[in-house]
Structure formats: structure tokens, C-alpha cells
Amino acid sequence: MKDYYKILEINFGVDILTIKKAYRRLALKYHPDKNRNPDATQKFIEITEAYIVLREPSKKQYYDRIYQDYYSRKNTIHVTKPEYEYKQKEWAEYGKVKADEYTSIPFEEFARRLLKEISIGASYIPNVVAIIIVCVIAIGLLTILPEVFDSLFMVLFISIMVIGLFYLAYRLFLVAHDDYKEDRNRKILNNK
């Protein structure tokens, strides 16, 4: 039985982000354009096969079940099942196809695509800027509060404005946070 976790140099049960990072690191190392070692192509096919199985939740779930039986309990019941052998063959073929597809892409382009997946933080700079602007306005209003202390109406008005502005900053943070999670999920699952 192939140990996909060992191939990707990660521990069993790690999350999808770790799998993604491990693949990114090894794929950049063993891409045949970059690595002239004769074993590099075979290694690249292996890591691609491991990655396509571990990145898909349904495949990973199936593989993990058999993995646990085989490695933890030393029970080989599932491994000899024709169903698994068929799956293993199917994954190997698909891994080979995907690896061929990736090797046909020049290394620079392949690296650019892989690294693009992690560059999702930059799109949140406007949110950070807006949060800073809103907080600065709120703090500015707070500083003029002592000057209008004799007018109850102004104190109430400014207090409401300040609370509203801080709430706005919080909402801006929430929107950015939710969008970040959405972006990350989409990029991890390649649902673009």
C-alpha cells in the first residue's frame, strides 16, 4: 500500500492547508524542468498522485480509513480488497495524467500558478485601510468630547457616532474575515 502521507512528508491527519503547502514545496523541488535528477520525474508523479488523493475530501476519507487499518492496526483486510486495488490503479493513472499535464507547463508558469494560490492576503488591504480611517475618525471625535461636555445633546450625539463608527470598523473586519475564509476554501478546493 502506498503511503501518501510519507510521500508528501507529512503526518497522518493533518489539515488540507498543510497538505497543500507540502505539495507546493515538493512540486517546486521535483518539477522535471527544475530537477535534472533521473528520479525526479517519478517522484513528481508520486507526489502529484498523493496530492490528488489527499486534497479531495471523499478520496481522503476513503484512503484514511484504509490507511488506519493498514498502518495503525496492522490489519490488511481492506488492502487486499479488489475495490481498493481498483481505486489505487485509478488514482495512479490519474496522478500520472495530472503529472504529465503539470510537466508540460514550463517551470516558471507552474511555479507562478502554485504561488498565486497563496497570494490571497493582498486583496484585504483596502479593508484594513478603511478600518484605520474609521477608527481615526472615531478617535478624533472622542478627543473633542471633553470640549462639548456642557452640552448633553452634543455628548450624546458624539457618543452615538463613536459607537457607530467602532461598530462599522468591526463589521468591516467581519466582512474581510468571511471573504478571506471563502477565498481560502475556494482556492484550496480549486473551485474557481
Next chain:
Amino acid sequence: MELFLVFIIWAVIAFIIAYFLGRKRQIGFGWSLFFCFFLILPPIGGLVATLLSRKHYAPNPTPSKAKKIWGWVIIVLAAMSFMGNVSMVSKGQATISTFTVLGWCIGFIGLGFYLIELSKGKNFNSKSLTKIN
């Protein structure tokens, strides 16, 4: 001349915000540009309104009755303020701040209509395949 220059800079900033941020969010280019022009402290109000909207591929907003009520409240208050300022203009008592407030009133009336549409769970971005949940 100076006023014209300020207007040009304001319009360019509003367009940049609407094009680079609004176009990629559920608010869409049109609403984002409108808020950048008219909402309070332009274009900061517009920037905040744009960034409060989620990205166009995110799930559409959930239909909400509260947004509809807030929308109508804002429209009524802004319309009243608008009428008051228009009467000041008609009496010849208008100052620059009167016209500024008139602009804000238009912005808030727009905000009211935007909230009413948003309460239906609408995604205003044309990139999105589904407009309504």
C-alpha cells in the same frame, strides 16, 4: 477653478474605488460609484459602503426584514431633510453647507433604496450568475 479641480480629483477617486473594489463585490460598480459621490464624507462613506459588501462570488446576503425597515426609515428622514433644505434654497437662504447637505440627502435616499433591494437578498454584481437567492 480650484473647485473644478477638487471635483475632478473626487470623481477620479470615486471611479477608482468603484472600478477596482465595487466591481468585484456584490454592491456592483454603479452603487459603489453612487455612494462614493453622494454618501457622507465622500468618498470615505462610499469606500466604507463598498467594503461592507462581500465579494461577488460569496453567498448572496440573506433576505432581511430589518434592512427593509432601516431602508424606509433612512428614506423618510433623508427626504424630510431634503425638503427642508430645498425650502431654504427657495427662500434664498442657501449656503455651501445647504448644498452639501442636499448631496448627502440624495446619498441617504439612495442608501435607503439600496437597503430595501438588499433586504430581498440581492447581489447587484453582474458577474454573479444568480441575482436573487
